[in-house]
Amino acid sequence: MSSAETGARDVVRGAPEGLGAPVPAPGAPRPAPRPPGLLSVALLIARKDLAIEFRTRSAFFSALVFALLAVAIFFFAWDPTAVAPLDLAPGVLWVIFTFSGLLGLHRSFGVEQADRAVDALLAAPVPREAIFLGKALANLAFVLGVQLVAVPAVALLYNVPIGRAAPALAGVVVLASVGLVSVGTLFSAMAVNTRLAELFLPMLSLPFFVPIVMAASQTTARLLAGRPLAEAMPWLKILLAFDLVFALACTVAFPYTVEE
Numbered sequence: 001m002s003s004a005e006t007g008a009r010d011v012v013r014g015a016p017e018g019l020g021a022p023v024p025a026p027g028a029p030r031p032a033p034r035p036p037g038l039l040s041v042a043l044l045i046a047r048k049d050l051a052i053e054f055r056t057r058s059a060f061f062s063a064l065v066f067a068l069l070a071v072a073i074f075f076f077a078w079d080p081t082a083v084a085p086l087d088l089a090p091g092v093l094w095v096i097f098t099f100s101g102l103l104g105l106h107r108s109f110g111v112e113q114a115d116r117a118v119d120a121l122l123a124a125p126v127p128r129e130a131i132f133l134g135k136a137l138a139n140l141a142f143v144l145g146v147q148l149v150a151v152p153a154v155a156l157l158y159n160v161p162i163g164r165a166a167p168a169l170a171g172v173v174v175l176a177s178v179g180l181v182s183v184g185t186l187f188s189a190m191a192v193n194t195r196l197a198e199l200f201l202p203m204l205s206l207p208f209f210v211p212i213v214m215a216a217s218q219t220t221a222r223l224l225a226g227r228p229l230a231e232a233m234p235w236l237k238i239l240l241a242f243d244l245v246f247a248l249a250c251t252v253a254f255p256y257t258v259e260e
Contacts, residue, residue, distance in 0.1 A: 038133070041126045045134025050141060052111055059107045060142060063100040067150040070096045075157045085158040090220040093154045094213045097147060097176065098206070104142040105184035106201055108135050109192040122258060132185060132254035139181040147173050165223040168232075172223070172239070176216040179243045183208045186250040190257045208246070215239035 053060055074092045112121060121131060155162050162169060184205050191200040215238045222232040
């Protein structure tokens with residue numbers, strides 16, 4: 001039995017009974033178990049996905065190698081006399097962010113396909129919104145893990161002084177990651193049952209990534225240039241607005257994109 005199928009079976013079983021729960025008298029009907037809440041199910045699914053990725057490490061290392069290779073390629077193709085590093089670094093960072101994130105988003109539901117563990121997941125007596133949130137949380141951890149390595153690599157190779165902008169830049173990375181995984185998780189569920197899932201996922205996702213990446217790169221450029229946060233605030237508000245819209249819309253739309 002695969003790890004994905006085992007994890008899906010655990011979700012079907014629901015939350016374990018507490019140690020202090022009263023034992024019913026012999027012959028008395030057992031009370032029906034209470035289904036776990038939305039947040040607890042989401043955390044359980046996220047933990048399952050992260051445990052599978054921790055055991056295999058295939059998708060994370062693939063995305064990490066891609067990110068570092070892309071940073072190196074952009075660096076050796078860069079002419080410092082034509083483009084200043086502060087002008088190039090934000091674009092490099094967010095291009096890497098977009099395509100390395102797609103590598104992890106594809107495996108989000110693909111890992112459930114081997115033994116049809118997705119059927120057990122959908123048959124579980126839990127809200128389907130919880131399944132989406134759990135997958136999105138696992139994808140968020142994946143994307144942030146890659147960015148944790150990619151951002152210092154870009155700063156090191158392009159000699160970009162992050163310094164005082166580090167806390168604000170970390171906030172921008174988190175906000176952009178939320179928008180990316182919200183859209184990517186939804187389209188991963190839609191594309192996983194198609195024959196050309198590897199092609200459909202980028203085709204569906206990339207147009208929706210454009211406003212997220214555009215706002216994030218503009219905010220990053222102003223932060224790295226040492227400009228005040230107030231100057232970057234309009235772009236930051238746009239990024240936050242897209243995050244809220246995409247996160248809410250994708251959570252509501254997810255139950256209609258999966259079939260029994």
